[in-house]
Amino acid sequence: MSKAAGFGVQIGEMDLGEGLAWVSLVCIRNYHKRSDRVFTTDEERKGLPFVSILRPIKGLDPHLETTISSVFYITYPKDKYEVLLCLPSEDEPALPMLREILKQHPDVNARILVGEEDVGPNPKIRNMSRGYREAKGDIMWILDSNVWVTEGILERSVQTLQGKDGALGYKLVHHLPLCIDAPEENEEALSLKKSFGGRLEETFMSTSHAKFYVAINTVAVAPCLVGKSNLFRKSHLAEVTPSCPGINYFAHNICEDHLIGDILWKTPLQAELKGDEKWRRHGLAQDVVLQPISGMKTTQYLARRTRWLRVRKWTVLAATLVEPTTESLVSSLMGAYAWTTLYPHLIPVIQPSIPPFLTFCLIQLSAWCLVDRILSSFLHSYLTQEPTENTPEFVVKRTARRSFGTWVRQWIGREIFAFPIWFWAMMPGTVKWRGSRYYVGMDMKVKALDKGKAPKVVQVDANEGEALMTASLVE
DSSP: OOHHHHHHHHHHHHHHHHHHHHHHHHHHHHHTTOOOOOOOSHHHHHTOOOEEEEEEOOSOOTTHHHHHHGGGSOOSOGGGEEEEEEESOTTOTTHHHHHHHHHHOTTSOEEEEEOOOOSOSOHHHHHHHHHHHHOOOSEEEEEOTTOBOOTTHHHHHHHHHHOOTTOOOEEEEEEEEEEEEOOOGGGTTOOHHHHHHHHHHHHHHHTHHHHHHHHHHHHTSSOOOOTTEEEEEHHHHHHHOTTSOSGGGGTTBSOHHHHHHHHHHHSOOHHHHHTSOOOEEEEEEEEEEEEEEOSOOHHHHHHHHHHHHHHHTTTSHHHHHTGGGGSHHHHHHHHHHIIIIIOGGGSTTOOSSHHHHHHHHHHHHHHHHHHHHHHHHHHTTOOSSOOOTTSOHHHHHTTSOOOHHHHHHHHHHHHHHHHHHHHHHHSSOOEEETTEEEEEOTTSBEEESSOOOOOOEEEEOTTTOOEEEEEOOOO
């Protein structure tokens, strides 16, 4: 290798190390001492826009009743939002529980819509299609069923979306997702060996994923979001998807969350082109959303991460290809090679041999681990508001940090699996989601490999909790 090339690799490794610290500091800064006020006066609350909350549900996720119920406790004015709970089938095991939740909260404008529409192979779009069409509000909040939110999240998010104190509003607002390994009562006795996947997922979401998710959104050089919790305007999305207005435009794609964000990011609105309106593109809100995980085996974690990478590799191919260099092991090996082999004469005592190589590698890994520990501890102690009587135990307990020894075991496991997961995901293959298999092509189109009949649509009245048959979509 030429001296110029070698020096470039070495400087690149130094920049990568500095970049690790930088993205971590950006992440902490973004959530540190954020005291943005919420609407407090009656006059301000009267002026709040109406919001339609769409929650697609399939299967029984851990702590599902708690996560679903969280939007029924939000402090947003009750006459200013609706909750649309979307299920693909009458046979969904969550349906009785959802009826009970509606009975417990008759003051909330909520409906259960059962039955998917045959608009394309994307299962999430099929499930939400009717709810999206019937939503009363222009502001849509697509919120996954398996995440818990704080009571003041909607007020703060709308404040960001609309713009505050003279600042411009955003076309889309989203939240940083975190995972918590929180065994349910019937799984408390599970050994760590049988549920270690939950710890790996918890570590990934609060270290590697959080660092770059927040850093990319802070720098705002490209769209970067996941579909856990996103707010945008129905009118904006309809304008930029004229051939098939709304979310159905993405029914033949996977990663609809990224594509919605991408099209809103890249496509200017007519009002913007005319100079009548000005919007910022994406805003990362101050709240985090929490997904409890329970009883996840290591094999389930591996399958989950593989699916995630395999789904998005054609969506953001360049970023996916270089992803291993953002992980600790690959980066540390590259750095150790640069310091000990390419330019050892910079530090005369260093020789191109195994001991210095391993020493440098260990130093870099230790620094990486320390930064991740600080970041993870900060995020898992971060709250935008004090716990209330409705705050679940797994949220309150998360502020009690795991011991360093326990956390390091999780971290080492996560780092060791990172490259094998990436390598396997880059191989041709299918993805499995909620019991069904799909093939994702290079054009980002998705093909369902398990064919079946679409179920009927059932509407459940919010006050009575009775199922009323309304239509049969596909025979």
